[in-house]
Amino acid sequence: MPKKMHLILFIAAFAAVMIFSGALSSEAGGGQLLDIGEASWAEQEITEMSALEILEGYPDGRFLPYQSVTRLEAVAMLIRTLGLDDQARAMEEADVAYQVPYLPWGRGYLIMGVERGMLDKNYLNQLEPTGAATRAQVAALVCLAFDLSATGSSLDFADADQIPYGYQEYVAALVDNGLMQGLPGNVFEPNSVINRAQMAVLLSNLLNKELADPYPDRRITGTVSNIEPISGLIDLQEGASKFLTAECRYYLDGKKVEAAGIKNGDAVKLTLDDGGQVVLVQAARSSEGPGANQGQVYQGLVDNVFFIGGECWVAITCLDGTKITRSAPSSVMVNDPSGQMSLAGLSAGKYIEMMLEDNQITSINVLSTSTVKGKVTDVESSILTITSGGSRMELEVPGGVAVLKDNSAVSYDTIAVNNEVEVAVYGQKAIKIVILRDTSPEGTIEELDGGEITIRDVYGYINTYTLDEDVEVIIDGDSEGLGDLNEGDKVRLELNSRNYVTDIEVLDSSESDLEGEIRDLDTTGAYGITIRNSDGDKFTYKVVEDVDVYKGSRQLDFDELETGDEVRLELDSDGWVDEIEVLDYGESDLEGEIRDLDTTGAYGITIRNSDGDKFTYKVVEDVDVYKGSRQLDFDELEIGDEVRLELDSDDWVDEIEVLDSDQSTEEGVISGLRTGSSPRLWLTNSDGDEERYDISDDVDCDRDGDSIDLEEIVIGSEAEIEIEDDEVVTIEITDDEDITIEGEIIDVRVSSERIQIEQSSGNQFTYYLEDGAILRDSDGDRIDLEDVEEGWDVELRLRDGQIYRLTEL
Structure with missing residues (x-):
């Protein structure tokens, strides 16, 4: 989701449509609220928000639930929900280097809004604070305030095309997270003003979803x-x-x-x-004890709705695979996002929540879901990663989720990387997965017979594909014939829309995909292991039950392996792992706390291991000493350091690794960077959490094995950083070519089809346009490169380091 889309959130063009006619009033506590019964559907949330002083009543005792919320009030309510009310009030008279609109109250909230990234200081003077906030604008504010990531989900509201350009992802994020929902008639009404009752429900949802807890x-x-x-x-x-x-x-x-x-x-x-x-x-009400009525709540996909003797029965499958069938009185109505309907209107495939009392259905709510189509890029035991429309998303997969292929139920293990899937999503959970086709299946050739090829994939599944009459075989980059293929060759297939094989690529037979760091282990049921090799690629394999696991001369059980271990795998003829060698092994007497050091003459070191035993070793003169990615001198070691030793063939220590408890490694996207005398870095992880880090003066920066400077780092790059003593000591850029970035255009060269941007860090970068690149202005209209102007704030989507989409923000 573009972080700078808020640059256009509140400019005067919106204000012309949505100005609130009343004067801006500061709220005040008013004891019991006299009029919230007018919005009985929101009574609980209004009472809760009023009690927490996040959204208060007025001095005359009224709450005015249907009064619109102004933009300033929306910002203030969200700041309070974040628990930053005192800080905002303290900023009321703060001296800032940008213009803040004159207000009788709330100046500090606007400043705090800038600090939180909700508002842009450069556009603050165009803000109409007394204008009524729309539902779409509030959705954007919430996403920016709470760092909610876009899910890439499509919106099926009847008026989805009325959601202003740039706001679709914000609205989708709130709908998918269960924070906002549609209105009767399956509409969202993005440009309608949000009222105080609706705002109370939204704020309560933020608390109940544990996205905030101010008090x-x-x-x-x-x-x-x-x-x-x-x-x-x-x-x-x-x-x-x-x-x-x-x-x-x-x-x-x-x-x-x-x-x-x-x-x-x-x-x-x-x-x-x-x-x-x-x-x-x-x-x-609990299911036991005084007053119990066996109240229960179930969520699941509707399997069937049927009537027996005038009584309706509803059968659902919960996400854990449990099947529930219960009856419902004819008086029960179904609450659908488009409005209420009778039980007869409930159909199979709907995702519902049903409440039971005395083992009978008392109410049914149809939950708002979305559908995402995309290509699978990673499969883990409980996380499915897919790419859709250029956006990467990780979906939580419950244990019993329904998986279909060719209209038949299959196991979750059937899903493979490069499968094209259609996923029904509720919040961040996959509730139903349909495998549409294998777009680029990989595996080992089992049989090549006439017009068909049979391969066994890394999961052990065997699939047969029909060959297109013009199928092309690629070996080492050269075009070859089918006769050059052999059983046992590892290949990647390309399929057309009919699922016919059009291309067969013989993959490199190197063992790089059989050696790497363990990223996931399945030690229950059928064993499984996922490793990441030195290129960052992940591979998942099935493991035989009697797999041999070695750590040096010791033999281990499979469940003694740990995530992070460096291993080498051996496969049997069926492509299953039958042997695992742990590469980063060491005996217990080679790891412990330094108790003595001899740094003069012949080097020596004494350590005490976790059992309290002491061991003394001689140390070679040119011993390698590492602390994370940093190399130290032997005399920089200190008594008390936790270390791991490596011995040469003469049992002298030739390598020492300092195991610093204050050292950690983080992965994510660089979302902010400050260079200069006090450099800082902001990193957003896969969960959407952003952390700020100070950068060490002697930080090591690396990209593709080459040393780079901070001035060469692009905000938006994927990176792995190493933190030591609360400072970043190494930055490894893992991807700065297939990413989305933002910046201000400072130069446009039409003849060479390139532009130069400057990011908020002050770093400048030049990019060329890909053939057929799509360029759009802030209204969403297609434009040519000669229409692009210096000074524009833009979002660039890169592919192989070139621009394939440019959007003015």
Whole structure:
């Protein structure tokens, strides 16, 4: 998701449509809220947000649930949700190097919004703070405030084409994360203003999804051991005891009740006011104990809906593979994103949540899902990585997820890299996976018979493909004939739309894909192992049950292996791993804490291992000493250092590795960079979490084995960094050619089809356009290179280091 798309969020073009006619008013606490019954669907969330002072009532006691939220109010509410209210207030009079609109209140929230990356300082003077915020604008603000990543999911709302250009990914991210949903009629209404009740629900969702927790001491969960509404006291089995306010509101299983409706044994979430008293009790009835009615909630895909004797039955398959079939009274209505419907309107394939009481369905909600098509780029035991439309996404895969191929159910292990799949997604979870076809299957030739080729893939599965009459065979880059192929050759196939093989490429027979670092292990059921080789490529193999595992002269069990071990694999004739050699081995007496050092004359070292035993070794004069990727002198070692030793054939120490507990390695995308006297680096990992690091003055930077400077690092590059003593000491750029980057255009050369950009770090880079590159202006219109102007902020999508898409931000 482009980080600078917020540059155009609030410019005056939007304001012309959405100006809020009323004056901007600062909210104030008003005790009991008198009018939230007008929005009964949001009562719980309004009460919760009011208690936490994130979204307050007005002095006259009204909440005004249907009043629109201004842009400034939206920013302030999100800042409060992040727990940064005090910091924002402290910035009210801050001296900043950019222009902030004059406001009677809230200047500090705008400054904090800039600090959090929600607003751009260069466009702040164009902000219309009293203008009403739209649903699409708030979606963008939430994504930027909470660093939510785009999922690449498509939106199936009837008015999806009305979502402003650049906002689609923000809206999709909030819908996929269950933070916002559509409105009746399967519409999103992106340009409609958001009201205070809707905002309360959104903010509550952020807390319930654990994306924020600004006041953890004011949100308590537990089980009721005693409740006395008259004396105003509630006790929890976990030991907490709290007073209930006179205005406290009570909800049981989502329905409003009186205090007497809460029973001992109910699971509760308590929301406290700033005085520590309970203002909201949200209870769920347990399946045991007083007042129990066996209330349960299940989520799953609808398998069947059928009627027996006038009674409706619904059968679902949960994501863990459990199948549930329950009946529902005819009065039960189905809550669909497009509106309510009868049970007869519920169809197979829908992903639903159904609530049970006394083992009977009491309500059904159709959950908003999306469908993503793409190519599989990585398969792990619980994570499926696919690429769709140039975006890479990781989807959580529950244990019993439905996988279909050719309309038949298959196991999850059937999915292979390069499969083209269609995935039904709820939040970040895959709820159904359909294998459409193998676009570039790889494997070992089992048989080549006339017009067919049979290969065994790395998972051990055998597949047969029909050869196109013009099939081409490529060996070492040269075109050859089918007769040059042999059983046992490792090949990659290219298929056309009919799944006929059009190209057969014989792959390099080197063993690089059989040696590397363990990235994943499956030690239950059928064994499996995933390794990453020195080129960064991942390979997954099935493992025979009686696999031989060696670590030096020792034989290990398979489950003694650990993620991170460097290993070499041997395969049997069926392509299964039958032998594993651990490469980075060492005996227990070669690892421990330094107890003595002799750095004069003949070098010597004494270590104490984890068992308390001491060992003394002679050290060669030119011993190699490493601390991470840094090389040290022997006399830089210190007593107390944890080290691992390597011995030569004479049992002298010829290599020492310092095992620094303050040392760590992180992978991700460089999302920010500051060079100069106090260099810093921002890294965003695969979970979307961004961390800031100081950079060591003697940092080592590397790309493709070559040393580079900080000024050569592109923001947007994929990298692996090494942190030591809270500073980055090494930066290895793993990919800066197939990435998405941003910057300001400082030079355009039409004749040579190249542009030069400057990024926020001050670093400048020149890129050439790929043949057929797509260029778009800020309105989304296609343009030519001569239309591109210096000074534009742009997003560049690179492929092999060349621009294949340019978009003005």
